[in-house]
Amino acid sequence: MLGRILSGDFPRAWPLMVVLLIILLTLALAPFLFSGAQPLNVAAKICVFILLVASYDLLLGYTGIVSFAHTMFFGIGGYGAAIALARIGPDWGSVAIGTLAAMIVAGVLALVIGLFSLRVRAIFFAMITLAVATAFAVLASQLSGITGGEDGLSYRVPEILRPSFRLSEGTVLGTAINGRVITYYIVFFAALAGFLVLLRIVNSPFGRVLQAIRENDFRAEALGYPVVVYRSIASVASAVMAALAGVLLALWLRYTGPDTTLSFAIMIDVLLMVVIGGMGTMYGAVIGASLMILAENYLQALMKGLGEAASGVPFASALLSADRWLLWLGILFILSVYFFPAGIVGKLRALTGKR
Amino acid sequence: MPEPLLSLDGVHTHIGRYHILQGVDLAVPRGGFTVLLGRNGAGKTTTLRTIMGMWKASKGSIRFAGNDVTARPTPQIASAGIAYVPENMSIFAGLTVRENLVLAARSGEIDPKRLEWIFSLFPALQRFFGLAAGALSGGQKQMLSIARALIEPRELILVDEPTKGLAPAIVSNMIRAFREVKNAGATVLLVEQNFMAARMLGDTVAVMDDGRIVHQGLMAELAADHALQHRLLGLHLDKHQ
Numbered sequence: 349m350l351g352r353i354l355s356g357d358f359p360r361a362w363p364l365m366v367v368l369l370i371i372l373l374t375l376a377l378a379p380f381l382f383s384g385a386q387p388l389n390v391a392a393k394i395c396v397f398i399l400l401v402a403s404y405d406l407l408l409g410y411t412g413i414v415s416f417a418h419t420m421f422f423g424i425g426g427y428g429a430a431i432a433l434a435r436i437g438p439d440w441g442s443v444a445i446g447t448l449a450a451m452i453v454a455g456v457l458a459l460v461i462g463l464f465s466l467r468v469r470a471i472f473f474a475m476i477t478l479a480v481a482t483a484f485a486v487l488a489s490q491l492s493g494i495t496g497g498e499d500g501l502s503y504r505v506p507e508i509l510r511p512s513f514r515l516s517e518g519t520v521l522g523t524a525i526n527g528r529v530i531t532y533y534i535v536f537f538a539a540l541a542g543f544l545v546l547l548r549i550v551n552s553p554f555g556r557v558l559q560a561i562r563e564n565d566f567r568a569e570a571l572g573y574p575v576v577v578y579r580s581i582a583s584v585a586s587a588v589m590a591a592l593a594g595v596l597l598a599l600w601l602r603y604t605g606p607d608t609t610l611s612f613a614i615m616i617d618v619l620l621m622v623v624i625g626g627m628g629t630m631y632g633a634v635i636g637a638s639l640m641i642l643a644e645n646y647l648q649a650l651m652k653g654l655g656e657a658a659s660g661v662p663f664a665s666a667l668l669s670a671d672r673w674l675l676w677l678g679i680l681f682i683l684s685v686y687f688f689p690a691g692i693v694g695k696l697r698a699l700t701g702k703r
Numbered sequence: 704m705p706e707p708l709l710s711l712d713g714v715h716t717h718i719g720r721y722h723i724l725q726g727v728d729l730a731v732p733r734g735g736f737t738v739l740l741g742r743n744g745a746g747k748t749t750t751l752r753t754i755m756g757m758w759k760a761s762k763g764s765i766r767f768a769g770n771d772v773t774a775r776p777t778p779q780i781a782s783a784g785i786a787y788v789p790e791n792m793s794i795f796a797g798l799t800v801r802e803n804l805v806l807a808a809r810s811g812e813i814d815p816k817r818l819e820w821i822f823s824l825f826p827a828l829q830r831f832f833g834l835a836a837g838a839l840s841g842g843q844k845q846m847l848s849i850a851r852a853l854i855e856p857r858e859l860i861l862v863d864e865p866t867k868g869l870a871p872a873i874v875s876n877m878i879r880a881f882r883e884v885k886n887a888g889a890t891v892l893l894v895e896q897n898f899m900a901a902r903m904l905g906d907t908v909a910v911m912d913d914g915r916i917v918h919q920g921l922m923a924e925l926a927a928d929h930a931l932q933h934r935l936l937g938l939h940l941d942k943h944q
Contacts, residue, residue: 564793
């Protein structure tokens with residue numbers, strides 16, 4: 349049963365399995381484990397980014413395609429839901445229309461980009477995606493009548509998802525089941541389902557062909573596999589999943605703007621999450637996204653505490669100042685790439701002798 | 704005379720500004736083992752790659768099983784029934800031995816009887832069936848590369864220097880395996896520098912030099928004619944006997 353759910357792709361290293369179980373249980377029980385808005389916000393963001401990073405790993409890690417347009421598809425998802433909810437109305441019909449339209453637009457756009465540019469060498473493809481993503485970001489900013497421009501769009505979600513909604517008067521494990529908790533579980537289960545679909549894709553015969561193409565596209569062609577077709581299909585699947593992640597973020601934040609979906613900083617974050625977790629391992633997306641989002645949200649607070657503790661020590665207090673958190677994040681990234689060139693998942697598997 | 708399974712007629716290939724194949728005429732008879740010989744840089748590998756569509760022929764035509772395949776893309780040529788074993792142990796290192804073989808099976812499934820036959824040719828592959836192909840030794844990688852071409856019956860198998868860089872014991876094993884393949888009735892075009900191996904396998908032989916076929920005939924005739932060997936290949940076979 350578990351083998352079918354995971355498509356036969358087990359973690360294959362007990363330390364990795366333990367870490368993944370901790371992350372899964374923490375995310376599954378987050379509304380009941382933590383109080384306050386921030387932890388739940390962090391947990392929801394981790395769920396969304398696991399899906400986003402896993403969908404990018406399908407491209408980068410499994411197919412060997414470097415794309416800078418992934419946040420564009422993420423943005424299409426976010427704006428799809430946002431525009432539908434803001435323009436049509438805050439009901440489930442709008443959510444369905446927004447989601448479907450976003451996934452179709454993302455898929456078609458990915459197909460067009462793929463068919464036109466996946467024949468060129470990897471570096472040129474990366475440049476083309478960068479240009480398209482930049483153009484899309486400019487377009488989203490300029491079409492303020494539709495997208496809200498730089499200010500983005502704030503909108504209402506269906507009643508059951510609003511913070512004021514209460515499923516019942518009582519509590520479960522001390523937590524009131526309100527609209528935020530319901531939204532969180534929609535985000536959690538949709539991200540989990542999306543992740544399992546991606547796991548199924550990479551472990552299917554189609555996924556094996558993608559890996560063969562990543563290793564050597566000439567050899568794959570010589571076996572009879574049309575590389576451009578396979579790359580384009582992977583690109584479409586990846587874009588559709590990224591759009592779904594964008595919809596989930598839009599539902600969670602009740603706001604969609606260029607900074608939350610289209611910014612290049614998010615693209616860099618996604619790239620770092622894939623590399624830190626381990627390219628070509630879906631579980632790497634779980635580890636990479638969890639680690640990076642936790643660091644982004646709590647490193648500053650941790651640094652502040654350390655800075656105060658080291659207030660009497662020359663240099664140390666300045667070095668550990670909360671303002672320096674980005675410097676430490678950078679150092680952590682360099683160290684992780686140096687010590688875990690195959691990512692954390694790759695390292696954990698190597699430690700236990702599994703590939 | 705029956706039509707050859709594969710024929711190249713005046714094929715030219717340019718790679719960048721280099722004119723590599725300069726009018727190759729070659730016929731590969733159905734059901735036979737044809738060996739393509741020639742010194743380094745004569746154009747043997749380019750000939751195989753041009754047949755597979757990896758380098759496009761700039762002039763001339765390539766016909767396979769009665770159809771013109773000159774301008775077809777590589778996947779279509781492969782799907783038409785030509786298996787290609789490139790030189791340098793071209794396996795997918797990140798995939799298991801099994802996954803490498805499944806990839807080569809167009810149906811997506813391996814015929815158990817066929818697999819059994821392949822295991823009888825290359826027992827090491829059975830031992831390491833579930834192991835990552837990258838962990839195999841050089842000889843085993845070459846066996847896997849050939850096994851991939853044999854996993855399904857193909858009309859034509861192109862093999863590029865399978866014995867290159869392998870230990871003598873593994874070369875003998877490889878020759879035994881190719882004899883089995885030959886006995887099974889496969890049509891093979893083999894590029895080989897090792898004349899001893901070529902002589903044991905070939906029914907017909909073609910010799911290349913400077914991007915052209917300079918000799919084509921029966922292998923038995925070339926093997927018996929030391930003067931011809933010396934002229935075409937610079938070989939003194941009596942020293943090897």
